[in-house]
Amino acid sequence: MIVALGVIVAANFHTFTPIFAQGSTQLTVSAAASLTDVLKEIGPLYRRSRPNVNLRYNFASSGALQRQIENGAPVDVFISAAEKQMNALQQKGLLLPGTRRNLLTNRMVLIVPTNSSGITNLQSLKSGNVKRIAIGDPRSVPVGQYSEQVLRKQGLWELLKPKYVLANNVRQVLQFVESGNAQAGLVYITDAKTTSQVKVVQMIPANLHDPIVYPIAVIKTSRNPATARNFSQFLSGNAARKVFTRYGFGIA
Template identity: 50%
Template sequence: MNRRRFFAFVGLTVASLLLAIGLPLRSVSTSNLVAQSNGSLLVSTAASLKEVMEEIKTNYQQSKPGVTINYNFGASGSLLQQIQQGAPADIFISAGKKQVDTLEQSGKLVAGTRSILAKNRLVLIVPKSAVGVTSFFNLTGNSIRKIAIGEPRSVPAGQYAEQVLKKLGIFEKVKTKFVYANNVRQVLAAVESGNADAGLVYRTDAKISNKVKTVVAADEKYHSPIVYPMGVLKQSKNVAAATDFVKYLSSEQAKITLKKYGFILP
């Protein structure tokens, strides 16, 4: 049997099988099969994960060159709102539990894909050249005129900051000094530039900057647990690839990268 007749025979055999089980011929195509393992993913993720997620993407795509990872970085509350309003996303990673709870309770997460990526600590930072600030209580002094925090309605770091300041009993004394930012990286930038005399960010944010210094870490009993929950969204057009990437984020290789950037492993 020559090559042409052989391939014709194979084609007819496959067609006969498909018809025998009642499937239309157009239901199976090479592009559909490839899409199961390849494709493009959009990950909506907390701004505080920017550097570590970029490195994780590089590592992942070395073993999965057919998958393209794109990120949408922002405040967790804002990202949640975008998803609720129909913005495209395959995976959501929040800097707070509440946002992912909302999606799960409304049935928008693929069952069994939710897990904790990492944990973090909240710290008080000041410009590198600042002197005289040794504790949260110094924030009430006249030398501190502006305190940058995330907008509590959309930024988990801002919510944690308010919780800490209230527990310490100084919230009412310092709230007039607040400069609100749209995400935690804007808080960092405000302190770096001197537009704020102090700020509350995650330990990992302070770690990437040589323009600020950490004064003190907040006692964890003064705020809700700082965790990064994640999950695959039902609206994803490539659930298989999204689920595989989420599994990779819990792998030993990903954990090494997270630890390198100062994140606490779950």
């Protein structure tokens, strides 16, 4: 039986987080949860060049953000952790033509609490001593979809099903492992780097899952399309790239 604990943060999906109190133009950026720390650091860098822009971030799973946009949420820029969600929006004509491109790449890792021992790789998860494994919900969370691909290719998906603890986004997977509510979890290397409470025990081979690509696009209904384009381009500039690289992201 799969345990779904992700509902505890569902109410945060529609919460926009302002990072600057003043500005004549407001830009709402909906981004995958794995981008939380890096985009918060990049925000002030963009503010230096465009002090009149007030950035508001909305972080959640890419699937949840996709549904918000489909339901008419006021979003200017969308950054997904997988192509699937961006493809769905593009097929519905919700992206501003000519603004979609791939921004970043990432890698998956198997993590355990820092003081844990006994789990050294994916095959270790078969042990009877391992009771709870945190993964993103494959129905809506890209890291969960990648996790399912990995575990299926390793012949572990069905075997481990009774142990899964489903999370609403990759940061919740990380929290479950940090707190000890799960003995292991599958996250991006960039998430593992944000805390000293977990350790990486295996870098997942890239050939076990689809390429991890972060596409970015301006939403067709943006009220500030020119500013949205400008911010999107800024994220490909040298200043932003240096921050992305420091956090462990690859440049697409």
